[in-house]
Amino acid sequence: MAGGDELELLGTWASPHVLRVRLALHLKDLSYEYVEEQDLKNYKSDELLLNSKLPVLIHDGKPVxxxxxxLIQYLDVAFAGAGSSLLPHEPSKRALARYWGDFMDGTLVKAMEKATWSVTCREKAEVRAQVAAAMETLEGALRECSKPFFGGDSPGYVDVVLGGLLPWLCVTDKRQPSVKTFNPITTPLLLSWQDCFCSLKKVQGLMPEVGELVDLAMPCQECYRVGVATYVVFSVYALSMKGGHTAAHGIVRY
Known part of the structure; x- marks a missing residue:
């Protein structure tokens, strides 16, 4: 595998943004050191103090x-010879892939953030409508590809971007049982895509447990209900550590 001592990734297990970059690293066959930032309330690495956002990628000792x-685009360019290219080579297709990535962050990510705090029936209905509309749009995009993945016969950039959101989309379904994000009637192609993507050997083992994410989200919703506006997801994460997660860092080599 390429990468080796060159690459280090700072992240947290629950972040969909961190998961995206990890998926890209694995799909491109890049070896790296993963550093779990486990106590974000009381301790942050120097790189995170400078940036305040996760993930942080370190390449040859320099933070990116x-x-x-x-960061996914950076990896695809910096390690163009490693694994399969995530972004298409043709400029128009590359631009389209980037468009769909931006589309997901502007629709699905915002809806999932809202879902974390939604309490009333009206708020939940708004989230359901936003997610459903975005998923139906992505269903149309996948239909135009006429392939198992957005990237064709193998996963690419758009697959990685959506793949990183899968666990939290499942959380939305768990918290609203009447909703199915991947619906066999309205989004049959995406349902098949989900099965194909999650069955990839390079993806297996990276996805966080949905039940643990549900447990993480519940205190956020409760604090919103009682009006504690400053209670953020990272604080929940820092305060909900269990046995084996008391150190400032957890380091794993891939």
Whole structure:
């Protein structure tokens, strides 16, 4: 595998943005060191103090800051010879892939953030409508591809971006049992895509447990209900550590 001692990734297990970058690293066969930032309330690494956002990618000892989308694009360019290219080579197709990545962050990500705090029936209905509309749009995009993945016969950039959101989309379904994000009637192609993507060997083992994410989200909703506006997801994460998660860092080599 390429990468080796060159690459290090700072992240948290529950972040969909961190998951996206990890998926990209694995799909491109890049070896790296993963550092779990386990106590974000009381301790942050120097790189995180400078940036304040996760994930942080470190390449050859230098931090690479940016959104998860820009970090995926960076890896695809910096390690163009490793694994399969995530972004298409043709400029128009590359631009389209980037468009769909931005589309998901502007629709699904915002809806999932809202779902974390939604309490009333009206708020939940708004989230359901936003997610359903976005998923039906993505269903149309996948239909135009006429392939198992957005990237064709193998996963690409758009697959990684959506794949990173899968666990939290499942959380939305768990918290609203009447809703099925991947619906066999309205989004049959995406339902098949989900099965194909999650069955990939390079993806298996990276996805966080949905039940643990549900447990993480519930205190956020309760604090919103009683009006504690400053209670954020990272604080919940820092305060909900269980046995084996008391150290400042957890380091795993891939």
């Amino acid at each position: 800051y940016g959104t998860s989308l820009s």
